[in-house]
Amino acid sequence: MHPQDLAETRNLPLFRTMLSASFDALMQSAMTQRCPAGQELIRQGARAEYLHVVVEGSVELYAEWQGRRTTMAVVQPVGTFILAACVKDLPYLMSARTLEPSRVLLIPSSDLRAIFRRDPEFAVSIVGELAAAFRSMARHAKNLKLRTSRERIAGYLLKQSALAGGADRFVLQIEKRLVASYLGMTPENLSRALKSLEGSGVELHGHAVTITDRARLAEACEADVLIDGPDSEPLSDGVSLPGPALSED
Amino acid sequence: MHPQDLAETRNLPLFRTMLSASFDALMQSAMTQRCPAGQELIRQGARAEYLHVVVEGSVELYAEWQGRRTTMAVVQPVGTFILAACVKDLPYLMSARTLEPSRVLLIPSSDLRAIFRRDPEFAVSIVGELAAAFRSMARHAKNLKLRTSRERIAGYLLKQSALAGGADRFVLQIEKRLVASYLGMTPENLSRALKSLEGSGVELHGHAVTITDRARLAEACEADVLIDGPDSEPLSDGVSLPGPALSED
DNA sequence: TAGTAGACTTGATCTTTATCAAGGTCAGGT
DNA sequence: ACCTGACCTTGATAAAGATCAAGTCTACTA
Structure with a gap:
């Protein structure tokens, strides 16, 4: 090793x-x-x-x-x-x-x-x-239980953006059919829902994602730390991890 | 206390x-x-x-x-x-x-x-x-991700039967609308699916459940220990817990 | 024991999502 | 550069499930 x-x-x-x-x-x-x-x-x-x-x-x-x-x-x-x-x-x-x-x-x-x-x-x-x-x-x-597939996708995109350091432009790390399976839907459904999200603040070219209007996108899924994370560090540390703010429910 | x-x-x-x-x-x-x-x-x-x-x-x-x-x-x-x-x-x-x-x-x-x-x-x-x-x-x-609602219900009934000691007759411990919510569906959907399961080895009268044909019911959900449980004790104990046998996938 | 509120059922309808069937696109290998 | 196989998209259709709207049943309360 x-x-x-x-x-x-x-x-x-x-x-x-x-x-x-x-x-x-x-x-x-x-x-x-x-x-x-x-x-x-x-x-x-x-x-x-x-x-x-x-x-x-x-x-x-x-x-x-x-x-x-x-x-x-x-x-x-x-x-x-x-x-x-x-x-x-x-x-x-x-x-x-x-x-x-x-x-x-x-x-x-x-x-x-x-x-x-x-x-x-x-x-x-x-x-x-x-x-x-x-x-x-x-x-x-x-x-899975509380959101529609469109909402799950919007949440996923925001989460990926957060993992990319909060960048507005990033690349999907995994194949779309895997994203679909992870989010509990078919690839066809993902494809259509992604298209419908263009016009809600996202642009896609292949695996490249550009968030053009973060507020619109957040609106499409109502981001919530209790679903989307992240788990910040315990307060005993005195600070929470840097990261995009997600509105509390 | x-x-x-x-x-x-x-x-x-x-x-x-x-x-x-x-x-x-x-x-x-x-x-x-x-x-x-x-x-x-x-x-x-x-x-x-x-x-x-x-x-x-x-x-x-x-x-x-x-x-x-x-x-x-x-x-x-x-x-x-x-x-x-x-x-x-x-x-x-x-x-x-x-x-x-x-x-x-x-x-x-x-x-x-x-x-x-x-x-x-x-x-x-x-x-x-x-x-x-x-x-x-x-x-x-x-x-939630692998089964239809009808299959989840059949699995739920078998699980409840197992919890009741494997009895063919038992009473639902919680309200049906909660069962529906737990299984990720609406109460209406649960009601209809339950009715459709009568004729697949189950009878219902209010909250009383009678399994008339366990094999038929098991067929409706293809019971699987990796979904339905139970987690038996580790093998180091030499024996697994008594309980209804669930076919492995 | 009658009244009432909530749970449950049933039916009609609509939305969401899956399925089936072609095409199209992209990347890796020959 | 072409071929090939995969992934992805798009369209048409079907199924599953949600919603809306009454009703019915049931269990608790008064």
Whole structure:
């Protein structure tokens, strides 16, 4: 494993505060895997053997049922996934595959469980990470249940803009059909709704997005931190993270 | 607080394995609240001050946005809610209100955070509880995205039957309009779909449900443990919990 | 026990979204 | 530079679900 990656991993919220001895022990049995695009990393229903950390590339988390399929999340560097299944030693609820050539760090879940019992700081980090994952999934469900597809798309565009540092011009990071699946609609529906949003403050050329009238776009989805995020840091830090202001409900 | 309730609380997965000293400390600052039906306990967007434990009655977790509203979960004794917001000291993503006269135990979230840093066993329990909450919400989202409303209803009925010990006759625990909201549809739609399920192995009289042909009903939703649960105990226990078998995908 | 409010059902209609079927566009490989 | 396969768009149609508007039932209250 490259020292660079090791340092980046160490700096993740999940690993930042743990004891060095614990971190080293974890990394001892960890391994890095290099995968081509489209490779299935985990399959829903299988038992969780490794915590996965995306070091490079990107990974889609998706769920399947009766031949239908839906994107649940896209994980980008440096992010972790399937922590919940690992700590409970239960079957994955989602499958994962690479969207592009990627490198993934695999940490045996048995080691993970052993070490978080010994290192309280690590346990605290895991609690934080799990709580964040829960809140992210709760937002996803709220988005699906409370908004129309057009509203979800507008919200998605604003969120992507925020992730791009609040820029008015940015490029969609993932294919539109994946965006559609993530937002719970068909690609055709996404395509039409995107077109209808042109004229509500957005322009699209291929994957390039330009927000021409942020207020109009925000109006189309009534942005709300309790759905769109972000989770700012706890107030105890004294400040919240910089980021675009989202009106409270 | 009644000794009976204290014992029940102590026996929750969340509190069962923690040190007695820690438990006592937590309970020291905890208080029991008695509420009439329909009382709002927490409001989305507010900061998490207390972890809530439903000791008696039942509580609806719901989300609101732009005048729309959806039920996210119903918590019954003895269950906890909004743990994620408490441990991260962040605003609630959901509101909560009692569905009937209830008693709720309130545990200051600052104490919670302090004690789980000192008591590793408690931290382990919190991790388990959060992971379970995440998986439950992930299932909720999968259910919404992968199934039609008719399929979700069939799945709901089978799940309720399982919760009633696998009985073929049981009574719906919550109002149908709440079931509809939880399943992401209108009451009208639920009503019609329920009727269409009569003839697929179910009979309904008011809130009384009778499953006349379990196989037919299972066919209507293709039950799947990765959506419908339950999360069985980890294999390390050597056995899984008794319960109706759900076919794997 | 009668009245009443809320829940539930039913029907008619409309909107949203999915499905099916072609085209068109773009990028990567030969 | 062309071919090829994918993604994306567009149009026509169909299905699923929402909305609106009465009614009916039911359970609680007076």
